[in-house]
Amino acid sequence: MEKDRLVRFVGKVMEESGFKVYKDFKTSRYIIDIYGVLPTIVGDMGVVVACKNYDEHWEVGLDVLKEMEMIGKTLKASKIVVITTSYFTNSASNYAGRRNIKLIDKDGLVTIAKKFSKKENEIYETNVIDENEDSETYIPSTKSSKGPSIFHAGKRSLSKSGRSKSVGRNLNLGNFMQGFKGIMSNTVALIIIVLLLSSLITYIIGLFNKNTALIGVSKILSSAILSYGLVFYADRDPNVVLTKGTIVFFVSMIIYVVLIVLL
Incomplete structure (x- = not known):
């Protein structure tokens, strides 16, 4: 996957999850692949994302994580995310586990892509069904259009109303936890x-x-x-x-x- 395609895909997933996305965001010293802002009940939470389209045999190391950590502190971001089409070194994985850094490797990226593709199909099928339904008996919730979140994903109910409520609860809980963590910083x-x-x-x-x-x-x-x-x-x-x-x-x-x- 080319770098531009990877950034566009991640940006679209984040937008579907409720983020305001800024691609190729410029700071005084760096250019960030994605800077996302998530509105919450306690204020806007910032997320910096690095997208690395490395060859499968080239692992992402500590240098990338530390650079993103510096950028995150400069922007006072609540979350740091590093995404790669390959994998991470053991030292990078251990370092991320001790820090506020989310790592998504090739396998995780594939999982997100599958969830996103499935969600897109669900939205399309729901829209087709809704055209034949009485609008007074069922009104689709706007929250049901949210895509899979990079940071959390909840189980979906088989019913449309149950699925909408479940997604809404997961999004609200995620927003609250991100907001609370931002306050603690x-x-x-x-x-x-x-x-x-x-x-x-x-x-x-x-x-x-x-x-x-x-x-x-x-x-x-x-x-x-x-x-x-x-x-x-x-x-x-x-x-x-x-x-x-x-x-x-x-x-x-x-x-x-x-x-x-x-x-």
Whole structure:
């Protein structure tokens, strides 16, 4: 498959999945094959996609993943996707597993193509059937036209209404998870969430035990667990978890101290 055909195909699949697609997207230093924007209930989520039409015997290595990771950080993307017509090296696969990087090799690409082709046939057959049906008894949902997502795919019901609801639920859940992960990538948002959740936890503990020392220790422990845990959820890189988690924890503690002094 030629590079242009691969990019067009991936772009079409993403568009059918609800993305606004920008092909050959230019940054100050790079040109990205695809930059996709997915509107969600919490804001637009960005996805950077690299399409590599390598020969089957040429594997995609770490250099491509690290370059895309730099681009993703520059654009503050919520997801990084690397697609190839060949395969990935073991080191690249292991690296992607520790990062927020989705890899799709030749086999995965074939699977997506089959799902997309099947979906196109389903839409065509449904449209033909609908022409002979009473419009008052069945109105096709606009959501039923969504194509297979690169990031997730749910089981379809045999009935048209059940299939439409299933696709809608999967898309909404995927949007919510992407949006939540995007929020977790924001340091200020993390600090606010840690403050709110740790305060709630210590409040609940205080209802059952009035020991101020226990409440203070609970607040510190819950803040530490939440700080590092939420950062780990958003980014599996140990260095990021340690650095960002420490920042969130200590800033939260400073805010608590300031609140205690002022109140």
